[in-house]
Amino acid sequence: MANATNPEPTRRDFLYIATGAAVTVGAAFAVWPFIDQMNPSSAVLAMASIEVDLTAIQPGQQVIFKWRGHPLFVRRRTPKEIAAARAVPVSALVDGLARNANLKDAAPASDENRVIKPEWLVLVGVCTHLGCIPTVSTPQSPQGSFGGWLCHCHGSDYDTAGRIRKGPAPQNLAVPPYAFTAPTKIKIG
Amino acid sequence: MAGHSSYVPGTGLTRWLDQRLPIIRLVNDSFVAFPTPRNLNFWYTFGGVLAFMLGIQIVTGIVLAMHYVPNSELAFLSVEQRIMREVNYGWLLRYLHANGASMFFIAVYIHMFRGLYYGSYKAPREVLWILGVFIYLLMVMTAFFGYVLPWGQMSFWGATVITSLFSAVDQLVPHLGTSITTWLWGGFAVDDATLNRFFSLHYLMPFVIAGVVGLHIWALHVPGNNNPLGIDVKGPQDMVPFHPYYTVKDGFFLVLFIIVYLAFVFYAPNFFGNPDNYIQANPMVTPTDIVPEWYLLPFYAMLRSVPQKLLGVLVMGGALVSLLFLPWLDTSKVRSCRFRPLMKQLFWLFAFDCVLLGYCGSQTADAVWNIAGVELPLVWIARLGTLFYFAFFWVLMPWIGKIEVTRPLPESIAQSVLSKGDGL
Numbered sequence: 166m167a168n169a170t171n172p173e174p175t176r177r178d179f180l181y182i183a184t185g186a187a188v189t190v191g192a193a194f195a196v197w198p199f200i201d202q203m204n205p206s207s208a209v210l211a212m213a214s215i216e217v218d219l220t221a222i223q224p225g226q227q228v229i230f231k232w233r234g235h236p237l238f239v240r241r242r243t244p245k246e247i248a249a250a251r252a253v254p255v256s257a258l259v260d261g262l263a264r265n266a267n268l269k270d271a272a273p274a275s276d277e278n279r280v281i282k283p284e285w286l287v288l289v290g291v292c293t294h295l296g297c298i299p300t301v302s303t304p305q306s307p308q309g310s311f312g313g314w315l316c317h318c319h320g321s322d323y324d325t326a327g328r329i330r331k332g333p334a335p336q337n338l339a340v341p342p343y344a345f346t347a348p349t350k351i352k353i354g
Numbered sequence: 355m356a357g358h359s360s361y362v363p364g365t366g367l368t369r370w371l372d373q374r375l376p377i378i379r380l381v382n383d384s385f386v387a388f389p390t391p392r393n394l395n396f397w398y399t400f401g402g403v404l405a406f407m408l409g410i411q412i413v414t415g416i417v418l419a420m421h422y423v424p425n426s427e428l429a430f431l432s433v434e435q436r437i438m439r440e441v442n443y444g445w446l447l448r449y450l451h452a453n454g455a456s457m458f459f460i461a462v463y464i465h466m467f468r469g470l471y472y473g474s475y476k477a478p479r480e481v482l483w484i485l486g487v488f489i490y491l492l493m494v495m496t497a498f499f500g501y502v503l504p505w506g507q508m509s510f511w512g513a514t515v516i517t518s519l520f521s522a523v524d525q526l527v528p529h530l531g532t533s534i535t536t537w538l539w540g541g542f543a544v545d546d547a548t549l550n551r552f553f554s555l556h557y558l559m560p561f562v563i564a565g566v567v568g569l570h571i572w573a574l575h576v577p578g579n580n581n582p583l584g585i586d587v588k589g590p591q592d593m594v595p596f597h598p599y600y601t602v603k604d605g606f607f608l609v610l611f612i613i614v615y616l617a618f619v620f621y622a623p624n625f626f627g628n629p630d631n632y633i634q635a636n637p638m639v640t641p642t643d644i645v646p647e648w649y650l651l652p653f654y655a656m657l658r659s660v661p662q663k664l665l666g667v668l669v670m671g672g673a674l675v676s677l678l679f680l681p682w683l684d685t686s687k688v689r690s691c692r693f694r695p696l697m698k699q700l701f702w703l704f705a706f707d708c709v710l711l712g713y714c715g716s717q718t719a720d721a722v723w724n725i726a727g728v729e730l731p732l733v734w735i736a737r738l739g740t741l742f743y744f745a746f747f748w749v750l751m752p753w754i755g756k757i758e759v760t761r762p763l764p765e766s767i768a769q770s771v772l773s774k775g776d777g778l
Contacts, residue, residue: 200537203537203538203540203551204536204537204540205536205539205540205541205542205547206540206547209540209541209542209545209547213542229638231637231638233541233542233543234541234542234543234544234545234637235542235543235637236637236638270528291543293521294518294663295514295515295518295519295663296514296515296517296518296521297511297514297515297640297644298638298639298640317640317642317643317719318515318640318643318644318719319658319719320719320720332661333660333661333662333663333666334663335522335524335525335662335663335664336524
């Protein structure tokens with residue numbers, strides 16, 4: 166060992182540091198498989214995309230599909246609902262970001278950025294607070310104050326573009342990655 | 355462990371073993387001859403009850419695991435049909451295990467409040483208290499994992515809500531929280547992978563608890579028991595050996611406790627349960643009102659009382675973490691509330707506050723109290739309750755310890771016990 170009488174490092178110092186370094190790096194590599202095994206397996210990832218036919222959905226109606234284990238909301242909005250969503254300035258929103266997987270992260274939450282075609286609103290039906298499924302608001306059974314969705318678990322209130330307006334949820338309902346494969350057909354994921 | 359050993363091996367065989375593995379000596383010194391304050395009351399019997407309940411949960415759990423199937427398609431049926439109807443005495447084992455969890459928490463809450471009342475967390479027992487808080491946290495995790503296994507609606511949505519707490523990290527580092535929840539779930543939602551890992555961890559954790567309980571008892575046996583007077587033992591006249599004095603006292607109250615436990619098992623087995631958990635998990639339908647098991651309701655009320663997600667999660671976590679700092683937040687020189695008139699009142703206010711928060715947590719998010727025509731939203735009661743909970747630990751306790759005029763302490767345990775009765 167290097168000490169007062171012999172300031173030069175010894176062979177033992179070298180071996181000590183080299184062994185310690187190898188153990189530290191080795192341990193870090195050994196831990197990774199044990200952590201990564203908990204991430205989604207290939208079988209889960211393989212089922213991550215679905216195709217949906219929209220023909221049967223009526224204006225004002227919402228149909229729920231299952232995608233990646235979550236409900237997927239497909240809502241055919243009425244002109245009134247679209248107008249209501251477009252009348253809100255982005256500055257008045259709780260979450261100013263579009264949360265649209267088809268756009269850049271920084272895209273603002275204007276109604277235009279929440280849809281591909283204004284009539285069709287496609288959302289992951291999972292409340293961004295703690296993961297409950299919000300209830301859709303219809304003229305026959307209104308929910309919340311903004312005509313979109315209300316989450317009954319902790320009272321998060323969404324508008325007709327699925328944007329959070331009131332309550333504990335921090336983000337707008339997520340827009341999944343999707344594309345129109347035909348005029349009334351979409352592929353999600 | 356404290357003091358010197360009084361064990362004398364009686365036979366050649368035990369003498370031979372004692373020189374090689376002094377295990378009989380350890381048991382004798384820890385649970386037979388162990389010197390214990392002579393004035394421990396009823397409230398001190400719950401440590402034994404807790405050890406018993408841990409044993410019951412492990413034994414019933416191991417046999418239930420022989421019949422349970424941790425698969426999202428089969429889990430619900432394996433509990434409700436196979437175990438409840440087909441397996442011999444399966445219904446008994448399942449109800450013993452499910453109600454055992456509730457009884458375990460009843461006992462642990464009494465045990466914790468007893469420690470709070472008699473100042474058992476104060477020097478030199480800080481590490482003992484902190485180990486106890488760790489045991490409690492491990493119990494909460496174990497109970498959470500276990501509640502998911504029957505795969506009913508509350509299982510599924512409880513798991514969803516609690517694991518989603520981690521997504522609050524998104525507000526600090528974008529996407530990190532979502533990555534954590536995906537990692538915890540092993541998918542994009544609570545599903546088969548989640549159920550399997552929860553089963554694995556639910557089986558593991560009781561043994562981790564047993565390990566920490568070992569440390570807890572070790573840390574207890576270094577300074578020895580606190581007692582209702584909260585004064586140190588001065589000599590042998592203040593103490594009695596653990597056996598037979600406390601084996602019989604603990605045993606007697608344990609039998610009473612078991613009678614209450616079995617009364618629930620046989621006559622009200624679903625008293626602590628939620629009817630929604632008899633509906634199989636459905637990821638497409640959220641129950642109208644998600645409530646956790648009763649023992650977590652106060653923390654759930656705190657979470658809901660904060661209208662901001664990350665802050666709500668931090669408040670709930672902070673409520674648990676505050677317990678760890680208790681030994682240093684209490685500034686009083688006197689341990690027992692018997693001699694602390696202000697702390698005694700504060701203690702009962704705190705106990706009431708916990709019950710009140712629990713009540714708030716059991717009601718719907720938009721519940722309103724109508725008191726003499728005045729509408730009082732319950733969320734505001736929960737907010738006040740949360741505020742008091744934190745004020746109790748971080749403001750009132752440090753402050754009261756400094757200004758309180760305590761009553762005179764007795765000379766010794768023996769003098770106090772022999773001169774008068776033994777009230778609370």
